Amino acid sequence: MKLLLITSVSEYEKEVCKLFKKAEIIVYSTSDIQGHKFFAGNNLQDNWFSTQRDSFDSKLYFSFTSEDKIETIFKSIEAFNTEKTSSNPLKAIVLDIEKFIN
Numbered sequence: 001m002k003l004l005l006i007t008s009v010s011e012y013e014k015e016v017c018k019l020f021k022k023a024e025i026i027v028y029s030t031s032d033i034q035g036h037k038f039f040a041g042n043n044l045q046d047n048w049f050s051t052q053r054d055s056f057d058s059k060l061y062f063s064f065t066s067e068d069k070i071e072t073i074f075k076s077i078e079a080f081n082t083e084k085t086s087s088n089p090l091k092a093i094v095l096d097i098e099k100f101i102n
Helices: 010-022 067-083
Strands: 002-009 029-036 055-065 091-096
Touching (some): 002 010, 002 067, 010 067
């Protein structure tokens, strides 16, 4: 068993749900989170009235699932990130579960 974690901006919620369905991961959880990004080299004088945001409404998705389903969703995430020209790609990690209680 593995723990899959995916983060995305909130705008991609429907697309991420489709990726879970395509990978046949039928049980997962979500949580609203606030993502933050520091912009390198910001000069306060140049950025005083900037419309750039440094925080983003985001989602965290997580699921306990099998390795074969993780491979499927990772391939889909890579394809999704390649197709999108956004500066906010989907990010995913997998953690091994050493011990658990059902």
